[in-house]
Amino acid sequence: xxxxxxxxxxxxxxxxxxxxxxxxxxxxxxxxxxxxxxxxxxxxxxxxxxxxxxxxxxxxxxxxxxxxxxxxxxxxxxxxxxxxxxxxxxxxxxxxxxxxxxxxxxxxxxxxxxxxxxxxxxxxxxxxxxxxxxxxxxxxxxxxxxxxxxxxxxxxxxxxxxxxxxxxxxxxxxxx
Numbered sequence: 001x002x003x004x005x006x007x008x009x010x011x012x013x014x015x016x017x018x019x020x021x022x023x024x025x026x027x028x029x030x031x032x033x034x035x036x037x038x039x040x041x042x043x044x045x046x047x048x049x050x051x052x053x054x055x056x057x058x059x060x061x062x063x064x065x066x067x068x069x070x071x072x073x074x075x076x077x078x079x080x081x082x083x084x085x086x087x088x089x090x091x092x093x094x095x096x097x098x099x100x101x102x103x104x105x106x107x108x109x110x111x112x113x114x115x116x117x118x119x120x121x122x123x124x125x126x127x128x129x130x131x132x133x134x135x136x137x138x139x140x141x142x143x144x145x146x147x148x149x150x151x152x153x154x155x156x157x158x159x160x161x162x163x164x165x166x167x168x169x170x171x172x173x174x175x176x
Contacts, residue, residue, distance in 0.1 A: 031105040031121070038097040044090045053083050 026037045060082070061075030099106045104124025110117040129136040 029100040029103060029105055032100065032103040034100060034102050036100065040094060042094050044087050053079060053086050057082050
């Protein structure tokens with residue numbers, strides 16, 4: 001009886017709602033699959049953000065009303081430029097935090113321009129190789145995946161297929 005009650009309580013304690021926002025936004029780096037965590041949500045617009053900017057706009061309007069009496073409560077319009085400034089700073093902070101420290105992948109740059117993202121990753125790895133004193137492999141490296149053939153495609157020298165190809169390629173052309 002006690003075991004059944006425990007199961008019912010365990011099932012009842014699980015939420016049927018989606019998990020709410022937590023302060024630590026967790027994700028995996030798409031390049032190196034390293035688990036990442038930043039201490040802020042990637043998008044501004046949480047209720048606390050509106051409260052913070054709203055209180056700041058209220059204080060600015062209050063100070064403007066005292067300093068310049070002709071403004072009165074029109075200073076509350078300062079919410080718009082304050083929100084624009086807040087969002088610019090917030091997005092810059094997020095962009096600085098989401099760049100992977102292990103592989104140099106910047107997801108925001110990848111969304112804008114893939115080639116720039118590739119060159120940024122190569123620059124990151126060049127810098128990491130230089131720190132360790134290891135020469136960075138160039139594009140003509142032997143292990144370049146775009147140029148190397150898979151091992152299954154390379155036939156052994158003694159196989160019938162390689163002899164047939166070599167016999168055809170070495171045979172002189174016969175005129176008819």
